[in-house]
Amino acid sequence: MEPESIPTISESANQHCATVWGMQVVSLTDDEVRVRVFKALADPARLGIVRILYLNRDEMNCTRIRVLLGGDDEIPNSTFSYHLKTLKEAGLTSTRKDGQSRYISLRTEFLDRYLPGFLQTLR
Numbered sequence: 001m002e003p004e005s006i007p008t009i010s011e012s013a014n015q016h017c018a019t020v021w022g023m024q025v026v027s028l029t030d031d032e033v034r035v036r037v038f039k040a041l042a043d044p045a046r047l048g049i050v051r052i053l054y055l056n057r058d059e060m061n062c063t064r065i066r067v068l069l070g071g072d073d074e075i076p077n078s079t080f081s082y083h084l085k086t087l088k089e090a091g092l093t094s095t096r097k098d099g100q101s102r103y104i105s106l107r108t109e110f111l112d113r114y115l116p117g118f119l120q121t122l123r
Contacts, residue, residue, distance in 0.1 A: 040090035
């Protein structure tokens, strides 16, 4: 399995660690994790991506998410990629590659832990 190339937040026995290239580098407190989550959700486009993923209830192809978000007219590809990276680094999403396609899924258990009830407000 190829190591992660961007920092991400992972959970293990109530310990939260920033991971860079597959190596644990910083232990984070619950409040530090919450700060990262709030920063990631503090953008309307990223909140829209979370809403789309939550309402879909399954992983989605990046292209489909982008179309539902407004496509090229709403958000340039580089900006969309940055938003996906930000959500992943905050621990809110996970990514699966299949050939040249990327599939994004929402880590609902992670959100339920740090923002209980938040997802239900996104209807």
